Amino acid sequence: MPLKLHTPLPPLDGATEWITSPPDFKSLTEAPLLVYFWALSCHICHANLPKIQSLREEYAPKGLEVISIHCPRMKADVNVEKVRQVVEKHEFNEPVGIDNKHKVKKAFDNDYWPAYFLFDDKGSLKCRAAGQNGLSVVEPIIKKMLR
Secondary structure (H helix, E strand, O other): OOOOOOOEOOOOOOOOEEEOOOOOHHHOOOOOEEEEEEOOOOHHHHHHHHHHHHHHHHHHHHOOEEEEEEOOOOHHHHOHHHHHHHHHHOOOOOOEEEOOOOHHHHHOOOOOOOEEEEEOOOOEEEEEEEOOOHHHHHHHHHHHHOO
């Protein structure tokens, strides 16, 4: 069953490792938080990575936290070194969790790539969206939250 609105932030501790730096788990519910799922083999994910980085650059100074979760769609996606290369190429600054065992994916009841989950500053789900146009659903809500 999909994660419903107002659901609390699920645990992120299922990530097998963190690239860049792990999130500050204690402060995750103190600011609006965008958690997004992507995979190496997902072309839409790759097309949206620059858009996500632009979003982060615009809204992080206003309080938005961003966490990236790489969740493989197929066997070739579990190559952590290739994930690191994408992270470097796109200059990710946010924590990047590796979810090769799909534990975070299951905690979020997520079956999509890319997928976006927006939580408010109390850790309550305000929006979830997926696919090519998912960011166009999420961004107006981010703007409202950060007024």
